[in-house]
Amino acid sequence: xxxxxxxxxxxxxxxxxxxxxxxxxxxxxxxxxxxxxxxxxxxxxxxxxxxxxxxxxxxxxxxxxxxxxxxxxxxxxxxxxxxxxxxxxxxxxxxxxxxxxxxxxxxxxxxxxxxxxxxxxxxxxxxxxxxxxxxxxxxxxxxxxxxxxxxxxxxxxxxxxxxxxxxxxxxxxxxxxxxxxxxxxxxxxxxxxxxxxxxxxxxxxxxxxxxxxxxxxxxxxxxxxxxxxxxxxxxxxxxxxxxxxxxxxxxxxxxxxxxxxxxxxxxxxxxxxxxxxxxxxxxxxxxxxxxxxxxxxxxxxxxxxxxxxxxxxxxxxxxxxxxxxxxxxx
Amino acid sequence: xxxxxxxxxxxxxxxxxxxxxxxxxxxxxxxxxxxxxxxxxxxxxxxxxxxxxxxxxxxxxxxxxxxxxxxxxxxxxxxxxxxxxxxxxxxxxxxxxxxxxxxxxxxxxxxxxxxxxxxxxxxxxxxxxxxxxxxxxxxxxxxxxxxxx
Numbered sequence: 001x002x003x004x005x006x007x008x009x010x011x012x013x014x015x016x017x018x019x020x021x022x023x024x025x026x027x028x029x030x031x032x033x034x035x036x037x038x039x040x041x042x043x044x045x046x047x048x049x050x051x052x053x054x055x056x057x058x059x060x061x062x063x064x065x066x067x068x069x070x071x072x073x074x075x076x077x078x079x080x081x082x083x084x085x086x087x088x089x090x091x092x093x094x095x096x097x098x099x100x101x102x103x104x105x106x107x108x109x110x111x112x113x114x115x116x117x118x119x120x121x122x123x124x125x126x127x128x129x130x131x132x133x134x135x136x137x138x139x140x141x142x143x144x145x146x147x148x149x150x151x152x153x154x155x156x157x158x159x160x161x162x163x164x165x166x167x168x169x170x171x172x173x174x175x176x177x178x179x180x181x182x183x184x185x186x187x188x189x190x191x192x193x194x195x196x197x198x199x200x201x202x203x204x205x206x207x208x209x210x211x212x213x214x215x216x217x218x219x220x221x222x223x224x225x226x227x228x229x230x231x232x233x234x235x236x237x238x239x240x241x242x243x244x245x246x247x248x249x250x251x252x253x254x255x256x257x258x259x260x261x262x263x264x265x266x267x268x269x270x271x272x273x274x275x276x277x278x279x280x281x282x283x284x285x286x287x288x289x290x291x292x293x294x295x296x297x298x299x300x301x302x303x304x305x306x307x308x309x310x311x312x313x314x315x316x317x318x319x320x321x322x323x324x325x326x327x328x329x330x
Numbered sequence: 331x332x333x334x335x336x337x338x339x340x341x342x343x344x345x346x347x348x349x350x351x352x353x354x355x356x357x358x359x360x361x362x363x364x365x366x367x368x369x370x371x372x373x374x375x376x377x378x379x380x381x382x383x384x385x386x387x388x389x390x391x392x393x394x395x396x397x398x399x400x401x402x403x404x405x406x407x408x409x410x411x412x413x414x415x416x417x418x419x420x421x422x423x424x425x426x427x428x429x430x431x432x433x434x435x436x437x438x439x440x441x442x443x444x445x446x447x448x449x450x451x452x453x454x455x456x457x458x459x460x461x462x463x464x465x466x467x468x469x470x471x472x473x474x475x476x477x478x479x
Binding site: 083085086144145184294305310313316317318324327 | 441
């Protein structure tokens with residue numbers, strides 16, 4: 001091919017076309033990944049203690065560099081790139097999984113894992129799933145909800161850490177002797193006792209709870225929450241990782257700047273995992289108190305899972321979509 | 331023939347086209363019940379609309395399109411919280427999608443077959459999109475916990 005020839009020009013045109021198409025597709029995909037943000041939303045992620053910058057993927061509602069009390073966690077925090085409304089995850093907030101690290105199951109843990117059938121992640125046996133061997137199989141085994149066994153499909157409480165992994169707001173309600181975390185999605189309420197009581201050992205707990213037993217204390221400016229006694233029917237995350245009644249979860253919350261709350265977790269469960277399992281670092285961002293409004297009423301939405309709605313949805317939509325069979329009674 | 335792209339360029343094109351779907355679908359949840367590669371668009375008449383959790387639902391008839399004639403039950407990806415965020419309050423939504431209103435609907439069918447579908451787009455007779463924000467409103471992981479966001 002001669003330089004400057006028509007053949008070379010044609011080749012350049014082809015290359016230019018493909019590169020352009022790829023860039024457009026990638027930009028579109030990336031934009032959708034972050035979800036549409038309102039005007040003025042934005043931000044390249046600036047993890048850690050620095051202020052966040054403007055750019056796609058974030059709501060930018062505060063100056064991150066404003067002074068703050070690192071031990072004041074009261075307020076509404078969200079990992080949602082749009083603030084609320086499900087689906088959107090901001091770029092530095094992690095996904096709905098607990099960890100990207102491969103878990104090291106015991107035989108009992110492996111059995112429990114195999115019995116769970118989630119509907120999140122890449123579709124089981126799909127080309128998409130096969131194309132990502134770098135991901136643990138937990139993220140590559142999703143089945144239609146009608147064929148799965150996610151307890152939240154029947155409105156069972158999510159428990160922890162799953163509840164904090166959903167991309168919707170959580171309000172920290174701080175009282176002198178306790179902190180409530182109120183999750184918008186599921187409208188779940190969890191109590192972290194700050195009154196100095198000792199966390200019971202798992203084998204001392206007679207009756208497990210959906211939301212477990214939790215105590216908290218401060219280590220420097222990090223709130224350390226330790227919890228145990230969870231009902232085994234809850235999942236660790238949306239990908240169906242299991243935990244036993246021996247799970248002890250440590251959450252470490254650090255307010256790294258005015259509007260960023262960072263969460264690091266470690267799960268210890270010798271019955272199901274051979275060694276402590278580190279969670280992916282999650283981040284949430286502060287929302288103004290009046291950001292979420294419905295009929296002018298500012299508060300978390302009552303986004304609870306009502307069996308009356310859920311059962312009807314399952315009967316009319318979820319099950320027919322997953323099985324191809326007509327809805328009963330339609 | 332002289333102007334045809336070289337083998338290298340053609341291979342690059344094939345690779346690009348092969349990669350595109352992966353880029354477009356990224357992660358998904360509820361979506362796995364539906365096949366977006368087989369989506370279709372038709373004129374329809376609304377029979378019922380429900381603005382409820384865990385997902386809004388649209389029931390409609392397709393009468394004019396022989397290939398798709400029938401009654402359908404549709405799931406919308408946005409839940410009420412997402413619709414609200416996008417400005418589609420319950421009153422506004424139900425006022426736009428009352429029984430008998432004519433729409434043009436784009437759907438993805440269930441992979442398992444049947445008449446349950448994922449509603450991707452609704453357009454009214456004026457050509458305006460209803461319940462906007464698009465099928466991925468709120469992000470790529472279409473709401474899907476077990477089936478819900």
